Amino acid sequence: MNTLPTPSDLELAHSQGLIELIRAEILAQGPMPFSRFMERCLYAPGLGYYSAGRTKFGAAGDFVTAPELGSLFAQTIADSLMPCLRQLGPESDFVELGGGSGAFAEAAMRAFSDARTLPRSYRILEPSADLRDRQRERLKNAFPDALFNRFEWLDRPPEDSWRGVLFANEVVDALPTTRFCLREGEVFEEHVVVSSRGEFEYQDRPADALTGAAVRHIERDLGSPFADGYRSEVLPQLPYWMQAVLGSLEAGLALFIDYGYPREFFYLPERDEGSLVCHYRHRAHADALILPGLQDITAFVDFTALAEAGNQAGFAVAGYASQARFLIASGLANRFEQSSAGADEVGCYRLAQEIKRLTLPGEMGEKFNVMLLARDLPEAGLPPGIADIDQGFRL
Template sequence: MKPSLPPPTAQELAHSAQLVALLRAEMAAQGPMPFSRFMERCLYAPGLGYYSAGRIKFGAAGDFVTAPELGSLFAQCIADALIPCLRELGPEADFCELGGGSGAFAEVAMLAFVEAGVLPRRYRILEPSADLRERQQERLREALSTELFARLQWLDRPPEESWSGVLFANEVIDALPATRFTIRDGEVFEEHVSVDESGRFVICDRPADTLVAGAVRHVERDLGREFDEGYRSEILAQLPYWMQAVLGSLGSGIAMFVDYGYPRAEFYRAERNDGTLVCHYRHRAHADALAWPGLQDITAFVDFTALAEAGNHAGFELVGYAAQAQLLIACGLAQRFERARIDADEATAYGLAQQVKRLTLPGEMGEKFQAMILARNIPPAALPAGLASISLARRL
């Protein structure tokens, strides 16, 4: 146990022990487990994984805070950015949010669409977690009118039928199960998790399969250099296939991804030789992904160059890439802030100012978080206003 982390309760430890037993049983039957599989089980194992169990994840009572949880400004600005696309595509357009969190984004976005007179035909939330889905439904049923709530639809998997509209994902890519790789004697090895003699989880490396090795060599070719001996990092070898599954049926529209990450050249800097993996537990960040399975979030930063490549592979054009601060400012953050502050009391005004700081300051979310916009079969008028002037796509 790490002394800097508050200890779990007895009930939490008992919950984690159930997942630990499940993981050990799989390792006993199949041998060392790829880290990506370990991460997937820790986050999504039915009833036991971090996102599948009932513990609060978001906000002050959880382990971390996402932009929609800070207040309404983030969702209002993102909705404003995407309204031109919904207006261009007309009343048959849908809005699809990947991973609805607490439902905070959907609540504010729907009201912003009403304000603009551009309601999507359906607001779909692709949410694999039964626990989070229940929380979202409870919140939105209370917050929205019966008419607006009737437009909401929860999905277990991406739409298979062709559709048009907008897909939005905030802090989704970082939670995809990441492969950890390393270089040994010039060869690509993949990080696995096994059990030592005392029953503890430990890391071991095994030769990478063709998919992972090929993905690593592609990155090396794109960077124009080979990784140093012992270099260790993350890669999403399955990202092109995931992107095709998520975006393949979107015939015309926009996909926007907001997440923390870097362009490839920065992601794989030589000095960043142990990757970007980070765990969140009760608002503390640390690097021990093997601690307390099921009780902590496990994430990795996003290689936005890989995200753009996967979008192109799925038939989408990269139309914008910018720091979150620049995108929100271009989409009217200052105007939204001033409108909200007009009739606000002192405490509310202070809270709004704190939102702006958290969303835009470089040391907060402003530059750490990036936004990428992909488009297919829509005219330039349907893109967010001012996007061309702030795009940093050349950095990819």
């Protein structure tokens, strides 16, 4: 922690409130599964990282997402999804999971409006009351009432049948993950306990049936068992989560963008400490037990598991590619030309830097991947050129 910026007294007081909440639960109920600890750290009402009011995105926050770099990302994604909206007609809806600062929604809605391909509604499923307020204020200031009134905020995924597009950028990595390890061939699950000094520390305990089955499924798929001592992450609840968010989408597309790998690369033998990453003021580290409520906690995504969960929910994988390949195939260069036309030297430089961050292998270009899941959608509704870049064979 001494390599990280020092939190303010106010931040430390906020974190202490969450520490006491988690500590009391552990003392009352026993060792806490890491997935529960991560859920408390991120989403505890009023105290969790995403539930409290601290700035999270951009230069003043802890990390930068693609929509925060500028409008090119959202515009290009919107372009790729317009064939689906046109195919499904004016009754189609757009659902964004986790709207962040509202930057994506603003740029995407402008692109839809300019192309006269507006969804009937633009719904944002946002569990954070603070972020919801920020999104609403931003979009209210950005659009006339006729467009702003198309926005809706959801507390839970749509329950009634609908048609359209579901979009999730950097959402799956923030799902509370289960941490497992192997000991003498047996599966153990990582828990959090309170030490004699009153501090949080890890403790491995025999895994329950659901976690054990999930790990054994991975081993069978990989064709070999994990070595003793191997530690990583798994999302046993992913199929249930996918059914919850996609079950009512009767026709359309779901587009997921996140950092991660196909399974055979996710669980490489040398990646034996997993992929857990924490972010605090643009510093990345792996200690999830410090600064509860002040830092983001994420894990890379097993895209093979995402495809399996999509299949179980009734969707087919319509495309899988790196973010760079997908954005380029979807017309990123055209969007750059349109935005840079008439821009001054500073503006052109900013746009060029945005392109680099989005596409270079050392930046987001290869680290992030795009998965398209489709149900009851004609081929004409898919993003143009997706078949040419599809790397679904890697899953």
